[in-house]
Amino acid sequence: MATFRPRDASITIAATHDSFLYFQLYIQTTMSTATEEHTHTFQAEVRQLLDIVIHSLYTDKEIFVRELVSNASDALEKMRLKQLTEKDVFQPDRELGIEITTDEEAKTLTISDSGIGMNNEELIENLGTIAHSGTKAFLEKMKEQGDSNADVIGQFGVGFYSAFMAADKVDVHTHSWENGTEGQTWTSDGASGYSITDNADAQRGCSIVVHLKEGMEEFCQDSRIKAILEKYSNFVSFPITLNGEHINKVEALWLKSKKDISEDEYKEFYKHVAHDFEEPLDWSHNRVEGKHEYTSLLYIPGMAPMDLYQREAVRGIKLYIKRTFIMDDAEQFMP
Numbered sequence: 168m169a170t171f172r173p174r175d176a177s178i179t180i181a182a183t184h185d186s187f188l189y190f191q192l193y194i195q196t197t198m199s200t201a202t203e204e205h206t207h208t209f210q211a212e213v214r215q216l217l218d219i220v221i222h223s224l225y226t227d228k229e230i231f232v233r234e235l236v237s238n239a240s241d242a243l244e245k246m247r248l249k250q251l252t253e254k255d256v257f258q259p260d261r262e263l264g265i266e267i268t269t270d271e272e273a274k275t276l277t278i279s280d281s282g283i284g285m286n287n288e289e290l291i292e293n294l295g296t297i298a299h300s301g302t303k304a305f306l307e308k309m310k311e312q313g314d315s316n317a318d319v320i321g322q323f324g325v326g327f328y329s330a331f332m333a334a335d336k337v338d339v340h341t342h343s344w345e346n347g348t349e350g351q352t353w354t355s356d357g358a359s360g361y362s363i364t365d366n367a368d369a370q371r372g373c374s375i376v377v378h379l380k381e382g383m384e385e386f387c388q389d390s391r392i393k394a395i396l397e398k399y400s401n402f403v404s405f406p407i408t409l410n411g412e413h414i415n416k417v418e419a420l421w422l423k424s425k426k427d428i429s430e431d432e433y434k435e436f437y438k439h440v441a442h443d444f445e446e447p448l449d450w451s452h453n454r455v456e457g458k459h460e461y462t463s464l465l466y467i468p469g470m471a472p473m474d475l476y477q478r479e480a481v482r483g484i485k486l487y488i489k490r491t492f493i494m495d496d497a498e499q500f501m502p
Contacts, residue, residue: 206485208360212326217357221331228383232330232392232397234373235278236407237491238327239265242282242373243405244358246344255346257284264406267396276386279374286343289351290363294327294339301414331357333386336378342369369441402490419490425452436465440485445469463500495501
């Protein structure tokens with residue numbers, strides 16, 4: 168007689184001829200439960216948000232890439248803190264970074280991070296409700312300005328849900344940073360609800376697979392995604408790779424102390440952000456503290472642009488939040 172102790176069982180099964188069928192039934196039931204799909208309904212506010220995103224905000228559809236990369240960066244920052252304070256971390260040797268892959272044949276865009284990840288309860292809380300997504304104010308703003316004002320998305324990120332501007336289905340493969348938790352896969356078509364299944368192969372962090380709608384194939388093209396990353400996410404502090412190529416190699420100079428920056432560094436940074444071969448005439452680097460805190464790095468070009476007096480060509484200050492590009496003409500900072 169052999170004795171078996173199933174990993175998740177609280178009883179020991181003695182496998183005699185009479186009990187072996189019971190043992191087989193137990194294993195079969197356990198395996199079936201592990202792959203069971205659980206369906207959930209979106210919170211009412213999430214369904215309202217998705218309706219706005221999918222049907223009213225197509226003019227700035229590339230924003231969804233920025234939002235997903237920003238979320239990945241936040242998850243990595245949280246993971247970095249966990250590594251300093253926690254000992255029992257799942258996959259402790261996994262390097263912090265963001266990997267992006269495009270697949271034109273499958274028409275998918277995949278954005279993966281090795282960050283904090285989510286367990287089953289966190290998936291439901293963060294992706295099924297609006298409580299932690301920071302989008303209540305977005306809904307209020309849309310209500311004030313009317314759904315037709317699509318430009319608001321460029322000023323107010325709508326986070327994860329913005330993926331449905333370009334997707335007819337989104338899969339999230341994730342595993343929490345905590346040891347002892349199970350990997351999960353969250354799937355939704357952005358309609359009434361979503362499903363969650365166990366995923367034994369999920370690595371720590373999140374891997375978001377965006378299945379693109381018809382007409383959105385541009386977002387599975389390497390060159391298109393590279394341009395978006397260089398525009399919005401070039402200063403993210405964690406390494407971003409696109410199909411194996413390292414994208415963000417430039418440091419956010421404005422976040423460094425002035426005493427640690429040389430004159431040559433200021434000049435080279437200007438050439439990079441302004442796409443100018445000439446050196447700047449002058450610059451000003453300041454930090455403002457008080458009710459509102461921000462850091463400004465302002466340059467004066469060495470030569471006036473040829474279209475200086477053409478109103479439609481005027482450009483103001485670029486606004487970055489958490490190293491991510493938000494606005495191209497933040498006129499509130501320069502009346």
